[in-house]
Amino acid sequence: MAYNPIPISDSVNPTNPNVGYSVEPSATGDWYVHLQTVDLMYIRRNVQDHVTSSVVAAPTTTSNYLDVQAVVQTQDEVHYDVAFSSLDGSGELFQSQTLQIQTDNVSGGFGEKGSVSTSAMGIIRRKVRKDAQGNILDPTGICTESVSLVLDQMPGAYDESFDTSATVNGILAQAMGQLAESCPEFKATLVDL
Numbered sequence: 001m002a003y004n005p006i007p008i009s010d011s012v013n014p015t016n017p018n019v020g021y022s023v024e025p026s027a028t029g030d031w032y033v034h035l036q037t038v039d040l041m042y043i044r045r046n047v048q049d050h051v052t053s054s055v056v057a058a059p060t061t062t063s064n065y066l067d068v069q070a071v072v073q074t075q076d077e078v079h080y081d082v083a084f085s086s087l088d089g090s091g092e093l094f095q096s097q098t099l100q101i102q103t104d105n106v107s108g109g110f111g112e113k114g115s116v117s118t119s120a121m122g123i124i125r126r127k128v129r130k131d132a133q134g135n136i137l138d139p140t141g142i143c144t145e146s147v148s149l150v151l152d153q154m155p156g157a158y159d160e161s162f163d164t165s166a167t168v169n170g171i172l173a174q175a176m177g178q179l180a181e182s183c184p185e186f187k188a189t190l191v192d193l
Contacts, residue, residue, distance in 0.1 A: 028083040032138040034124040035075045036097060036186055038179060040116040042068040042151075044158055061157040066110060068149040068175065074185040076139050078128055096192035097122030099172065108165030110152060116172065122190040143183040149175055169193040 045067045048059040084091035098120035105111025129137040152171050154162060176188035 029081065030128045030136065031079045031082060031084060031091070032124070032126055032128045032136075033075075033077045033079060034122075034185075034187070036073065036122040036190060037118040038070060038072045038097070038099070038116075038176075038186070038191075039118060040068050040070045040149075040175065042066045042110065042114060042116075044110070044112045046157065063153060063155050064158045065153040066149075066151040066171075068151055070147045070149055070175065070179060071144070072147065072179045072183045072186050073142070073144045074183055074187075075142050076185055078136055078138060078140055084125060091125070092127075093123055093125040095120065095123040097190050098192050101168065105160065105163060107160060107163065109160070109163030109167060110171070111160075111163065112158065122187065124187075124190065139185060141185070143185045145179075145183045147179060147182045149178055151175055 043066070044064055046061045047063045047065070049062050050059045052060040084093070086093055097118060099116050100119040101110070101114060101116045103109070103111040103114035105114070131137055151174055152163075152167075172191075172193055173188075176186075176191050176193075180186045180188045
């Protein structure tokens with residue numbers, strides 16, 4: 001008898017961790033739940049060339065960047081022999097993490113100081129993944145990390161015209177990628193940018 005392995009990821013939709021795994025068919029059973037949040041606080045810093053300064057001239061600003069302090073937290077749990085309800089009856093839930101920015105910039109960018117906080121927690125709830133012997137493959141535990149990041153480096157002094165709402169998502173995507181390196185359980189693709 002030939003054995004056809006069940007794929008552990010869905011090549012059609014590789015960013016959705018809820019599909020492509022071997023799971024039990026009913027709504028009652030063992031469930032994996034993943035929760036995540038992230039909070040950022042930042043201030044824009046200038047890098048100055050003190051060689052160009054004197055008692056009568058200020059140093060030249062060579063570049064500027066966002067100095068970010070972030071706290072990322074994930075919680076992974078397995079719930080045994082329970083039932084969850086959902087609109088489609090499967091019990092599964094996928095809720096993107098939503099971020100909210102508070103800044104001193106009226107153009108919608110980061111500005112010179114501010115914060116980014118989680119306004120809706122990222123949640124994945126699905127049946128557990130099991131190997132051929134019935135062992136649960138999903139991780140459990142809590143990860144809380146405080147991380148320092150350098151983002152949005154620009155040449156010269158800060159120019160508000162380059163700091164707009166159009167640039168925010170790309171910079172936040174960089175931050176989410178760096179946070180996933182510090183807390184491997186953090187799923188950057190769960191964040192709605």
